[in-house]
Amino acid sequence: MTQAVVHPHAKVKRATKSSWVGLAVIVVLLLVAPAVPYLVDKGTQGSLVTLFSLIVMATMWNLLAGYGGMLSVGQQAYIGIGAYALVYIADTVGIDPFMAVPIAVVIAGLISFPISFLAFRLTGGYFAIGTWVIAVVVMEIVQQVPALGGGIGVTFNGFSDLTPGRRIAYVYWLSLVGVALAVAVTYWIMRSRLGLGFTAIRDDATAAASLGVRVTRSKRFVFVVAAMGCGLAGAMIAANTLRVQPDSIFSVNYAVFMIFIVVIGGIGTIEGPIVGAVVFFALQQWLSDLGAWYLVILGLLAIVITLFLPRGLWGLLSGNGRIRLFPVGYRLVPPVAILDVTHEPAPATSEG
Amino acid sequence: MSPMLEVHGLSKRFGKVVTAEDVSFSVEPGTALGIVGPNGAGKSTLLSLIGGVLAADGGTIAFDGKDITTLSSGARSEMGIARSFQIPRPFVDMTVFENVYVGAAFGGKVQGQAGYDTTAEALEISGMSHLANVPAGQLRLLDRKRLELARALATRPKLILLDEIAGGLTEKELPPLIEMIRGLRDSGVTVIWIEHIVHALLAVVDELMCLAFGKILAIGDPREVMASREVIEVYLGSTFDMGEAAS
Numbered sequence: 326m327t328q329a330v331v332h333p334h335a336k337v338k339r340a341t342k343s344s345w346v347g348l349a350v351i352v353v354l355l356l357v358a359p360a361v362p363y364l365v366d367k368g369t370q371g372s373l374v375t376l377f378s379l380i381v382m383a384t385m386w387n388l389l390a391g392y393g394g395m396l397s398v399g400q401q402a403y404i405g406i407g408a409y410a411l412v413y414i415a416d417t418v419g420i421d422p423f424m425a426v427p428i429a430v431v432i433a434g435l436i437s438f439p440i441s442f443l444a445f446r447l448t449g450g451y452f453a454i455g456t457w458v459i460a461v462v463v464m465e466i467v468q469q470v471p472a473l474g475g476g477i478g479v480t481f482n483g484f485s486d487l488t489p490g491r492r493i494a495y496v497y498w499l500s501l502v503g504v505a506l507a508v509a510v511t512y513w514i515m516r517s518r519l520g521l522g523f524t525a526i527r528d529d530a531t532a533a534a535s536l537g538v539r540v541t542r543s544k545r546f547v548f549v550v551a552a553m554g555c556g557l558a559g560a561m562i563a564a565n566t567l568r569v570q571p572d573s574i575f576s577v578n579y580a581v582f583m584i585f586i587v588v589i590g591g592i593g594t595i596e597g598p599i600v601g602a603v604v605f606f607a608l609q610q611w612l613s614d615l616g617a618w619y620l621v622i623l624g625l626l627a628i629v630i631t632l633f634l635p636r637g638l639w640g641l642l643s644g645n646g647r648i649r650l651f652p653v654g655y656r657l658v659p660p661v662a663i664l665d666v667t668h669e670p671a672p673a674t675s676e677g
Numbered sequence: 678m679s680p681m682l683e684v685h686g687l688s689k690r691f692g693k694v695v696t697a698e699d700v701s702f703s704v705e706p707g708t709a710l711g712i713v714g715p716n717g718a719g720k721s722t723l724l725s726l727i728g729g730v731l732a733a734d735g736g737t738i739a740f741d742g743k744d745i746t747t748l749s750s751g752a753r754s755e756m757g758i759a760r761s762f763q764i765p766r767p768f769v770d771m772t773v774f775e776n777v778y779v780g781a782a783f784g785g786k787v788q789g790q791a792g793y794d795t796t797a798e799a800l801e802i803s804g805m806s807h808l809a810n811v812p813a814g815q816l817r818l819l820d821r822k823r824l825e826l827a828r829a830l831a832t833r834p835k836l837i838l839l840d841e842i843a844g845g846l847t848e849k850e851l852p853p854l855i856e857m858i859r860g861l862r863d864s865g866v867t868v869i870w871i872e873h874i875v876h877a878l879l880a881v882v883d884e885l886m887c888l889a890f891g892k893i894l895a896i897g898d899p900r901e902v903m904a905s906r907e908v909i910e911v912y913l914g915s916t917f918d919m920g921e922a923a924s
């Protein structure tokens with residue numbers, strides 16, 4: 326076959342102009358953020374830790390649902406596991422709390438692995454309900470363990486020898502590293518071959534498999550990573566609130582928050598969950614006095630955004646994806662004049 | 678040398694619909710097999726069974742001398758089986774380039790610059806280079822079919838399964854496609870090609886199979902198959918154009 330090789334070296338671009346701006350913003354943020362404990366009071370630092378934990382959760386849910394197509398309603402299982410694991414390892418086993426956090430994260434991942442075999446037997450709505458049921462079962466089991474405080478829960482004493490000011494600063498820094506790592510790892514995954522495979526699976530798992538993507542293996546990997554991320558969020562919450570109670574740390578509210586944040590922020594992008602978490606957090610602060618109205622307003626907002634902004638607030642801010650702070654795509658740089666314009670969408674044609 | 682593909686006693690049914698019944702055949706490396714048959718004969722199902730999209734109810738499939746009957750379609754793709762879907766299945770939120778790069782990076786096991794080059798070449802062969810950065814969801818049906826082809830090519834297959842990729846092409850657009858598939862075959866890729874446009878098939882294939890109701894009606898020399906009585910009977914009254922087949 327005399328096939329002319331027209332692209333001896335295909336040039337592919339992955340960064341964009343906006344991603345350089347994004348990088349600059351992130352570098353500045355990372356330079357300023359560590360100084361925050363010297364600038365704001367303890368309450369604000371605690372709030373920021375809450376915000377960070379929300380970003381971590383939402384980022385993980387986005388990885389699961391936005392890329393892996395796994396609509397889990399049971400991520401609170403790993404939040405609880407991470408929280409309990411931190412308290413147990415730091416207080417009972419006596420390991421330094423800073424070391425205990427990564428161990429708690431690993432434990433959440435290890436527990437999620439066998440669970441994935443159970444959960445993956447279910448698809449669609451059954452998967453959602455199944456993950457929820459699994460989370461309830463995990464909570465029930467934890468409540469039966471006297472060493473974990475049974476139904477009452479446990480108190481985190483890992484930092485009790487510190488002054489409150491030091492303690493909250495430590496927790497803040499810990500959470501800052503946690504959220505930065507969670508976003509960085511997600512970004513790294515999504516830019517790698519794995520991420521390419523996830524995106525393909527999200528769009529069409531059958532076609533992805535036919536092109537060599539190992540669908541189940543990839544999904545299991547995402548499932549475990551998301552469990553680890555939620556374990557991290559749980560550890561952050563425990564270190565921040567000092568109290569771990571089974572029915573609150575395993576609350577399905579966390580699942581609702583994650584879904585809400587990702588939906589309003591924009592599913593399937595790395596930026597979306599971050600934007601969504603900030604907005605959700607702000608709403609929580611402003612509207613919490615309104616009682617039930619708070620939930621009504623959140624619900625309405627979710628409905629409005631789903632209807633009018635399918636790509637979420639980040640979709641709006643980014644001009645429907647024109648700006649990417651975390652670009653994961655691949656653009657072929659045209660050797661000649663490639664039409665880089667978008668086609669008029671053709672009317673959906675069906676096979677005869 | 679073992680056959681590139683050896684199918685033995687393959688069967689598959691959906692409820693009462695038998696789509697493969699004791700199907701046995703083999704394809705030699707570097708040859709092209711054409712498949713014809715009336716609508717609903719089980720042609721696409723056969724490709725799904727070979728590609729691993731569907732699991733067979735019975736029978737075995739060997740690829741390049743290895744039993745692949747129980748392997749996932751991902752594993753089969755890595756081994757060198759590629760498939761284009763009759764009803765295109767693009768990754769709609771990814772660009773054309775990204776769609777094809779999935780094939781290169783996974784099935785083709787070439788990443789980075791080598792993967793980009795493979796992708797660009799597959800796009801060029803399929804005539805899609807000018808659409809590289811367009812989201813696949815915006816493609817027209819014909820371009821979606823080309824995308825199926827490009828993705829399959831990017832996996833650098835040993836065996837390529839093509840399902841009605843010429844449908845919708847004009848008479849003018851056919852010869853380049855025929856030329857492309859012939860070139861593929863001549864470069865050593867084994868081809869299985871389902872097509873209703875029989876004269877296009879006959880221009881390329883070394884062997885022809887006629888499927889009906891999940892059974893092989895005839896297989897062998899293309900012209901002999903087209904001339905056999907059973908095949909003519911199956912096609913009588915259908916949209917099949919005998920004039921073209923004879924030409």
Ligand SMILES: Nc1ncnc2c1ncn2[C@@H]1O[C@H](COP(=O)(O)OP(=O)(O)OP(=O)(O)O)[C@@H](O)[C@H]1O
Nearest residue numbers: 691694696714715716717718719720721722723763
């Ligand atoms: N997933 C499925 N579930 C149930 N029935 C199916 C499924 N896939 C195919 N069938 C049925 O199996 C039969 C064979 O389908 P298949 O798509 O293999 O036919 P085909 O020979 O490719 O036809 P065409 O020429 O129209 O493409 C049809 O009757 C079809 O309705």
Ligand SMILES: [Mg+2]
Nearest residue numbers: 720721722763
């Ligand atoms: Mg078919």
